Amino acid sequence: MGILFFYSFRNLLTRRLTTSLTALGMALVVFVFSAIIMLAEGLQKTLVDTGFYDNVVVIRKSSVSEVQSGIDRDQAAIVTTRPEIAIDTSGKPMIAKELVVLITLQKRNGNGASNVVIRGISESSFELRPQIHLIEGRLPRPGSSEIMVGKSISGAFNNAGYNERLFFGMRHWRVVGVFDAGSTGYSSEIWGDVDQMMPAFRRPVYSSILFRLRDTREFESVKDRIETDPRLTLEAKRETVYYREQSEMMATFLRILGTSLTLIFSIGAVVGAMITMYAAVANRTSEIGVLRALGFSRLTILAAFLMESLFLGLTGGLIGLFFASFMQFITVSTTNFQTFSELAFNFSLTVTIAVQSLSFSLFMGFAGGILPAFRASRMNIIDALRDV
């Protein structure tokens, strides 16, 4: 197959302009395909990374997210007494009762307004989230109107920078710190003392309870006890599972959007490849005749032309993927449909996405090449040889 491989490859090189234009068409489709899948992956990765495997989130049954959840103080007190909760080095249980509220803030540079998550935190909230580090200032003091903001919020919203004052919940809050939570959802949140936030927002109930398991194997039993306790109307999830669910709706939407868009675009690219390949077959009719006369089978001719088309697809795929890989350096900030809050995340390129994109480009090459290749293989030898 060596020479036939070179035959296909060199034919593409000979028709550089046509090859380049067709491959670029395919590259564009692969770029859109991989970029949207990378976007969905980035969103999901950001939210999943937000969670910590040994942490358990407790919310009101059927509430889907912390924003819709409400846990009254009596129920929170019952959960706090669970023996499965880990104890920290100072002997305190690693549990945080938190409030989550959405507020609207104006973006900097007049880019409109967006929903932002305000999280009322307890003393253990930092300890339960080891991925969070202060990058500027200090932690808010309990009992004060001080807040700290995620780095995605600090630069993106009016008055949310370090040492600025934000107004919400009928009072001013001073930004005393900026924290970095890496590529997690917390980077898009504002944190302050839960006991200050609850009266400010006139909320008598917590939104969620977060605690660390003393033994990861005890998750099923603690989940069962919380969910079957007749005094409680709560459900417990591992934090990673909770955040994966938070990303599912938007990630699925993005994937469906990406697949639909690229399917429509790919029709154009496949037609382009088909035209190129039909032209290649028409220009090389006498060559096909010679190959057949020399004894090459119809299947070999079909394979040679199909290989050429697959080369085209692969070239387009590699170009598209190359340019899509640069999208990883871009951070997108948008509203997560499921939580209605602003979330900043990066495009994320994974091996799976690369394989999917290249497979898609090969599929386009196959779809564009199969009919012309079939035509080439069906040619009558005498008629083909006469075509000079």
Place this chain on the structure above:
Amino acid sequence: MPSIIDVQNVSKYYHRGAESIQVLDNISLTIETGQFLALMGPSGSGKSTLLNLIAGLDQADQGRIVVDGLDITRLSETQLANWRAGHVGFIFQFYNLIPVLTALENVELPLMLSRLNRKERREHAQTALALVSLDDRMRHYPRQLSGGQQQRVAIARAIVTDPTLLVADEPTGDLDRNSAEDVLTLLDSLTRDLGKTIVMVTHDPRAARKAHVMKYLEKGLLTDAPQAVVSECV
């Protein structure tokens, strides 16, 4: 000399809609091993059709064609393709080399269907190119060669598999006088030195002059060449 090709009562029709046109009418012909036969005749007389049938590129509607003891009219399309790969070498008027392959790769191409490994294929191709005195042009692409050189590469491609039979359709039709003479001398040496059997279709009296036997086709009937044609070729 024993016969290598035995064409027995072969007829061929072309169909155009409901109309059926007879191209070959009950042709019988015997060609001996090592013979160089020229098929002449006016355009549309059926020369190329007969050549295609002998070479296994087309199927006769009636009659039998036996080549080296094998009735090729009974072979399926796949069997015919395999038979051609091992037993027939083709030389075309317009050389029909693959433009994106070098001279060496063009000559190596038919060997792709053999059981030879890459090294052996290269050696065979180099030997064939040396036989046509083009061993110094192996890495050249067809566009870098003259018409005569391209036809010599085509001849090397035709003989590289050491076929029983060489078929040539107007091999000098696209060449100048000197190149045509070189090609004819080469074909002549293939029969003389290597004992190859050649069936050649030609309009060129100079080409026919090199042949051992000349046959004439007119309106699908095979006859001996008319005196005027014979005298032109002498």
